[in-house]
Amino acid sequence: MSVFVNYGGPKLDKKQKQLVRSQAMVSVRGQQKLARAANAHQRDTGVTNPSGPSAASATVLSLNPRRLAPAIPTPSTTDVSEDSEDSTAMVLAKAPRANTSRKRAAAAAAAAAVAAPALVSSRARHAVPPSNIRDMCGAPPLSTHSTGVSARTFQDYLSRCNNYSSYLDQAFVLVGFKQPSYFRPDMSKSACIYIGWLLTAGVLDAYKGRDEMNYPYYEYRAVSELQKFIDGAEQRELHEVVYPVVVLSxxxxxxxxxxxxxxxxxxxxxxKSRGGLAKMPVVMQHLVVMGDMLQGVSLDAPLAFNILNPVTSLRAATVxxxxxxxxxxxxxxxxxADEFDLANKYVQPHIHGDLPEVLQSALDSLRRFFKIPSERGWEDEADWQHLGTVDLDRIIDQPWEASDISGLFLETCALTARIMRRTLLEGLDAFDDGANKEDLQVIYENVRFIGLKAWVGLPYIYVWVNLIGFEASTDIKxxxxxxxxxxxxxxxxGCYQMEIFHAILSNFLSMRNALKERKFARIALTLGDCGFLA
Structure with missing residues (x-):
């Protein structure tokens, strides 16, 4: 619990703090203004519990520009002119003070009714006042959701959830089946609403290529509400506590x-304090395990719920x-027993000859890097040289037309294979070496241009390209x-094929770790040759 007790949320500079305060006070100011107007009306008219709609109550509602509830339908031009509405507002703005006689107050209200009778009748038809006029001052459901989140934020959250769910569902086209995604929006807790807003905004902004993904107001509210939620964690089920924290992560x-x-x-x-993963539903177990692996990929963080075993084979039997x-x-x-020739089933005939060769080249580069023999056993040095020298340059240098989506798909795979060969077999210290920069830029542009449909039937080749693209990138966007x-x-x-997806991420992390070890070994050897380690 102390992790969040001591966590004060994102550090905001002076400008961001002003933004947070201004946004947080939007609904409060509107409610306070409406409350003052309602109280003044009560004092001036002596009405404490109006039994029916009045011009004053209807117009007080219309004068609140910050109210978050849907606006009361405005009358048509045949009901009232703009001049009559402005005159009504002017009359109410000059309402008598508290020490004015009730007779003068009644006269002022009557004047307002005479000034715009059509407006009064129209608003009266639509505005049904509550039993207490104070209920109009921002109480649910006029301006807030039942969780206390503003109605505008909640509506925005629902829209973002819909967009994010569609974004996830589109990926099922790669595998040829459709299941519910593992994104399950929670609308019953304010913490989950703010956190869900952040996730959907962050992922979709990353997909759109936004330069920044900073949302100081929502970050502040998410962490604040999460703190309140965590304070009562002892009375909640384990998965209820874990889910919002996993999503925020x-x-x-x-x-x-x-x-x-x-x-x-x-x-x-x-x-671990509640008995382990087995104490949660299977869906939550998948979320936690997959999230742990993905965090290792994106932040190179130690794994908490997974163990990386030495890579002894790049072929696995699946269930x-x-x-x-x-x-x-x-x-x-x-x-x-898959071979890359089977991938030709999902691509256009004019790339059938090249695609298996490109994919085999990338696999052979990785196998040689890990010193794993092929199914035929160890080859001699000449065979090893052949494995890493498939003519990728010929494929990449072809003038692919923008209309040839299959050609751009093949070019993307060939560029990814060349980055692997150059990094693993030609002595680069890391994938993000400057030698890979131009190839990476073309991969990034191609993947964004050709879309998911080019990868239909090839889901894990798509994952391979994105993993190598991520590792070779230096630009945050x-x-x-x-x-x-x-x-x-x-x-x-991925969560429906955990065995395969988990193994691919595991091999990627093992490759990264082995590459770092090779780099450190070279540094140690260089320092030793220079006498620094003597």
């Missing part, structure tokens, strides 16, 4: 913020059956886009 992960590690530490503490129609293998993992796409695949079809 995903938001921070997509924008590559180290705060995700803080939230994940809280998740680990909650789960079926699998829904839909798809090629389940990729250069990161070959499933069962690019990295956020690639990781958002991996997250989209993970929480759509």
């Amino acid at each position: 995903m938001f921070e992960m997509v924008r590559l913020s180290p705060r995700a590690i803080t939230h994940s530490a809280a998740v680990e503490m909650f789960i 079926g059956p699998f829904e839909g129609q798809q090629f389940r293998s990729s250069p990161f993992l070959m499933c069962d 690019m990295k956020a886009y690639f990781v958002a796409e991996v997250v989209r695949c993970a929480f759509s079809y």
